[in-house]
Amino acid sequence: MKTTGLLVVAMLLLAACGGKQIEPNYYLLRPSAQIESRQLSPSEDFALGKITIAPYLDQPGLLLKTGEGEIRPARHHLWAEPMYEGVHSFLVKEISRAKGEDILPARLMRDAIVVEVRVDELHGTTDGRAVLVGYWWLRRNGEILSAYQFSESKSLSREGYQALVEAERALLEQLAEKIAASMVLPG
Amino acid sequence: MTTQRAEKDQGGGISAIWIIPLLALALGAYMVVYTWMTEGPEITITFNTAEGLVAGKTKVKYRDVDMGLVEEVRLTDDLEKVVAKVKLERQALPMLREDTRFWLVTARIGMGQISGLGTLLSGAYIELSPGAGAEGARDFIALERPPLTPTDAAGLRVKLTSERATSVSAGDKVLYKGYEVGRIESREFDPEKGKVNYVAFVDAPYHELVNSAVRFWNTSGISLTASAEGVKVRTGSLTTILAGGVAFGVPPGVTAGKPVEHNTQFKLYSDYEAILQNPFTYGLNYVVRFDQSVKGLLPGAPVEFRGIPMGRVERIMMEENLQESLVRDMQGEGDPIPVLLYLEPGRLGLPDTPQGVEYLQTGIRTSITNGMRATMQTGNLLTGAKYVGLDFYDGLEPATQGEHFGYTSIPSIASGIGQLEQKLATVLDKVQELPLETTVDTANAALGNLNQNLASLQKILDSQSTQELPADLEAMLEEIRIVVSGLAPDSDLYQSLNSSLLRLNKSLGNLEALTRTLAAQPNAAVMPSSAKPDPIPEVTQ
Known part of the structure; x- marks a missing residue:
């Protein structure tokens, strides 16, 4: 009799614990342009070297700057792959597209000019903007040929994390175009 | 007939007859005074023997001028010596000083010279060499042999000392670079110190060559030195080889010293080599x-x-x-x-x-x-x-x-x-203390075991399985190569591993989020989450 009473109380408590389940949203960082089936035309002069991202970017949630020096990762709006993989894949495709020739990894191109990129900031802000700060440099056989800095922001077209992803993608496209424009053979 | 009467001369004068004795008296007095005024001194000279001395005949000469005569020759009271009483001319009086020397001149034949030949016919005589000391001396001791250097000769007299008697003797030459510059005057043995003392006289102006840095050495005989450089013969003049002699000079490498005074003491080295070995004075x-x-x-x-x-x-x-x-x-x-x-x-x-x-x-x-x-x-x-x-x-x-x-x-x-x-x-003692026998026995046993082990090893090496080992190793290495190639970035395994790592990374991210949630709300696992919803990025116009 006594045992039966305790089981009833436990069942009531467990029923009280149940709540509404929130499904997270996953976002993928890929170029917006359609990718065609074609034969690749590797660049003989340029290659893509190491791409690094700031450590705070290496987390699953999208990032929103809520105050000065304050970043808040989203709990329910997550990247579908590690941030590094997304940035790397995005830049390879976009630089190749902007340059007009396919840029291969540096380990495959021995004497090519190597482009190395570091993304320092990539997040949204509470005032409706996406921010991208990055650096890149051209190197050949350990010698730095030239170095550049990129710092741009873009307003969101609408509210929500989807718009934030689109804005960040647009900023990465601008960065890829700038990088491609800087990839010229030294005179 | 006329008678003459003797009358007494009342005049009273001295008879002229007295003139003669007075004259004789005056003459006698004159002769006494003259004799006293002109008579020379009387001296005694002591000799070892009376050889060549004849009373009333043997003369005393100075520079071949007769200065006196031996009046008497007699023995001393102790019968050890002979005393000659000599009457000298008054002219010799100033010569009689305490350092005046007398010696008998007879015919002498030495290694260096022959002297006194004239006395073979005229007989021996006593030579006088005046001194410079105090006057008034009357008793003298004759030199055994003629002095080699006059008392008043210009030069330098030095004393030489030798540890042992050498062939150097009185009358031998003193040489400077082979040139005769003086002579050895005397040689005496000092029984107390057991050393032989020489007196050497260096004539002026060569005495200026003698200074405190010079060394004297015996040049008598022939110095023969055999060394790695050959045979060296060092000699003096023929006279010094036969009769002996002393040379002096400044040793090589030694600077000249200060001038020395009379009777300065020097060491007489046995030869020149001894000086080269001991060229220094002070030590x-x-x-x-x-x-x-x-x-x-x-x-x-x-x-x-x-x-x-x-x-x-x-x-x-x-x-x-x-x-x-x-x-x-x-x-x-x-x-x-x-x-x-x-x-x-x-x-x-x-x-x-x-x-x-x-x-x-x-x-x-x-x-x-x-x-x-x-x-x-x-x-x-x-x-x-x-x-x-x-x-x-x-x-x-x-x-x-x-x-x-x-x-x-x-x-x-x-x-x-x-x-x-x-x-x-010490090492030998330690070696002796080592248990060599036990060690050798143990080593022998160890060698026996080693021999057995080597035989066993040889059997293993000869076995077929061992022979096939290289082929097996080669096959294994090939398999390893295949496995490693499977891990290359473009391999299936690499892709699979990469995929697994991505999933693991994602799981870790979820776990991190769960950890954060539990840290913020410990009952989040069983209770509804009270976390705030994600802030929504807004659009600002």
Whole structure:
């Protein structure tokens, strides 16, 4: 009799614990342009070297700057792959597209000019903007040929994390175009 | 007839007859005075023998002028000598001084000269050589042989001392670079000091060549030296070879000294080589006590400072050591053996003066404080001849100079062959103590086991499975190569691993989020989450 009473109380408590389940949203960082089936035309002069991202970017949630020096990762709006993989894949495709020739990894191109990129900031802000700060440099056989800095922001077209992803993608496209424009053979 | 009457002369004058005796008296007085005024002095000269002396016949001459005559020859009261009473001319009176010399001139034949031939016909006579001392002397002792140098001759008289009698004798020449500049005047043996003393006279102006730095050596005979450079023969003139002689000069490398006075003492070296070996005048003695065998360490052995000769071993002071042991009644306790050294500052480039000796004393005292010690070194392995070496050594206990038998001491350490002998003896003792027989038995047993093991190993190596081992290894390496190639970035395994790592990374991210949630709300696992919803990025116009 006594045992039966305790089981009833436990069942009531467990029923009280149940709540509404929130499904997270996953976002993928890929170029917006359609990718065609074609034969690749590797660049003989340029290659893509190491791409690094700031450590705070290496987390699953999208990032929103809520105050000065304050970043808040989203709990329910997550990247579908590690941030590094997304940035790397995005830049390879976009630089190749902007340059007009396919840029291969540096380990495959021995004497090519190597482009190395570091993304320092990539997040949204509470005032409706996406921010991208990055650096890149051209190197050949350990010698730095030239170095550049990129710092741009873009307003969101609408509210929500989807718009934030689109804005960040647009900023990465601008960065890829700038990088491609800087990839010229030294005179 | 006329008678004459004698009358007394009342005039009273002296008879003229008295003139004669008065005249004779005056003449006599004159003769006495004259004789007293013109008579020469009467002297006595003592001779060893009366050979050649004849009373009333033997004359005394000065520069071949007769100055007197021997009036009487008689023996002394003790019958040991002969005294000649000589009546000299008054002219000789000023010559009679305390250092006036007389000698008998007879015919003499020597190695260097023949003299007095004239006396063969005229007979011997006594030669007088006036002195310069106080007047009034009347008794003289005759020289045995004629003086070689006049008393008033210009020059320098020096004294030479030799440890032993040499072929040098009175009358021998004194040479300077082969040129005769003087002579040996006398030679005497000093029984008290056991040394032979010579008096040498160097004529002016050559006496200016004699200074405090010159050395005198015996040039008699022939010096024959055989060395690695050949045979050297060093001689003086033929006369000096036969009759003996003394040469002097400044040794090579020695600067001229100061002028010397009459009767300055010099050492007469046995030959020129002896001077080359001991060219310095000033030095000082030290004593070193060796606590090891001194066999082979002979008097005259060199004392070297880092290979530079700076002196010699004088002698081993066994006599003093024995006396000390007797006094302390400590015989048989193995006291260190004292060795007397003679060190010369000139050999180290220091001035060959008393000041140089002081420099050397100060230098040795300071060096001992800084670790300088005396050691006995072997100079010749064949003959076993040893010498004393001075050098600096590290890691020594502090030592100071002591005093032994009146000489300052230099501390010593065992070194060289002696040290090697001690070390060798220690090693041999240790070798002797080793359990060689047991070790050899054990080694034999170990070798037997090793032999068996090698035979077993040979069997293993000869087996078929071992022979096939290289082929198996090669196959294994090929498989490893295939496996490694499967891990390349473009391999299936790499892709699979990469995919797994991505999933793992994602899971870790979720786990991190869960951890954060539980940290913020510990009951989040069973209770509804109270976390705030994600802030939504807004659009600002």
